[in-house]
Amino acid sequence: MTKIKKIAVLTSGGDSPGMNAAIRAVVRKALQENLKVMGILRGYEGLINNDFIPMSSKTVGNIIQRGGTILKTARSEKFRTEEGRRIAYENLLKNKCDALIVIGGDGTFKGARIFIEEHNFPIVGLPGTIDNDLYGTDMTIGFDTALNTVIEAVDKIRDTAASHERIFFVEVMGRDAGFIALRSGIACGAEAVLVPEVETDLKDLHNRLTNYMAKKKTSSIILVAEGDDAGGAFGIKKEMEKFGGEFDMKVTVLGHIQRGGSPTAYDRYLASRLGVAAVEALLDDQRSIMVGMINRTIAHVPFNQTIKHHKDIDRKMLNIVDILNS
Numbered sequence: 001m002t003k004i005k006k007i008a009v010l011t012s013g014g015d016s017p018g019m020n021a022a023i024r025a026v027v028r029k030a031l032q033e034n035l036k037v038m039g040i041l042r043g044y045e046g047l048i049n050n051d052f053i054p055m056s057s058k059t060v061g062n063i064i065q066r067g068g069t070i071l072k073t074a075r076s077e078k079f080r081t082e083e084g085r086r087i088a089y090e091n092l093l094k095n096k097c098d099a100l101i102v103i104g105g106d107g108t109f110k111g112a113r114i115f116i117e118e119h120n121f122p123i124v125g126l127p128g129t130i131d132n133d134l135y136g137t138d139m140t141i142g143f144d145t146a147l148n149t150v151i152e153a154v155d156k157i158r159d160t161a162a163s164h165e166r167i168f169f170v171e172v173m174g175r176d177a178g179f180i181a182l183r184s185g186i187a188c189g190a191e192a193v194l195v196p197e198v199e200t201d202l203k204d205l206h207n208r209l210t211n212y213m214a215k216k217k218t219s220s221i222i223l224v225a226e227g228d229d230a231g232g233a234f235g236i237k238k239e240m241e242k243f244g245g246e247f248d249m250k251v252t253v254l255g256h257i258q259r260g261g262s263p264t265a266y267d268r269y270l271a272s273r274l275g276v277a278a279v280e281a282l283l284d285d286q287r288s289i290m291v292g293m294i295n296r297t298i299a300h301v302p303f304n305q306t307i308k309h310h311k312d313i314d315r316k317m318l319n320i321v322d323i324l325n326s
């Protein structure tokens with residue numbers, strides 16, 4: 001086993017608030033362990049294009065509070081090919097890197113696992129995505145900030161919805177997962193939450209809206225994950241219109257606003273803890289794991305597990321939405 005002297009770090013896939021805090025923690029912990037650190041620009045794309053930059057304590061100064069990622073990010077098509085991964089490996093050797101830390105989501109870890117299989121190169125991953133859809137960690141870096149962005153926006157929508165006695169379908173991110181919709185739905189007192197994991201019963205939703213109006217609720221907010229089977233918020237509104245009725249309905253799509261902004265205290269804390277733990281894991285000869293946090297304890301989860309297992313939403317939480325809006 002080669003002794004690790006120099007590591008590289010990259011961010012990949014959709015960005016998330018807290019990625020900078022994670023980069024900072026990786027760099028500073030590595031320097032403290034007398035390791036050299038290289039940053040790779042634009043994720044796996046930069047690995048292939050040899051976009052390596054030296055990292056010092058200073059290069060990560062004043063970034064813990066900033067959203068986005070100073071290393072930039074990308075979704076690399078070339079890294080999906082064997083040839084692309086071979087070039088990436090050669091660049092890691094050229095830059096004398098002995099190990100790599102990747103910060104990203106499911107796609108990032110799938111790429112990492114194939115790379116390790118082909119080149120036997122140590123990689124440790126950190127869960128960075130606002131979607132929270134990674135098995136092996138209670139929360140991903142960026143999820144909490146995205147939730148706070150959503151509730152701030154929905155609170156504002158609630159003001160105007162109540163004034164006009166309207167129904168709003170608010171679309172939040174989550175192409176394949178309903179974590180953002182469900183958690184923020186509870187936090188902002190939504191009247192209903194629609195998620196990709198559960199087939200939407202259109203008739204039932206229409207009945208509910210009819211009841212709410214009959215009960216003279218001043219407003220209804222329906223949180224819709226973008227991956228919901230009825231085609232997001234616009235799709236649901238269209239479906240509700242087919243039933244007829246006198247509802248005054250509006251749609252707001254929150255979009256990429258959810259991916260930006262200064263990370264919350266929790267995301268900064270999580271990213272800092274996981275960044276330190278990732279360097280420790282590499283020094284402890286771990287080579288194909290994601291570092292997560294389960295029940296407030298650091299967890300080492302093999303990439304094979306994070307990829308194989310699907311993290312499901314807690315369906316009981318959908319009942320809580322119903323109980324609390326009655």
Ligand code: F6P
Binds near residue numbers: 015130173226
């Ligand atoms: O970051 C995850 C995610 O927000 C998904 O929920 C969403 O569908 C996707 O990224 C959109 O990303 P992009 O616009 O970068 O393709």
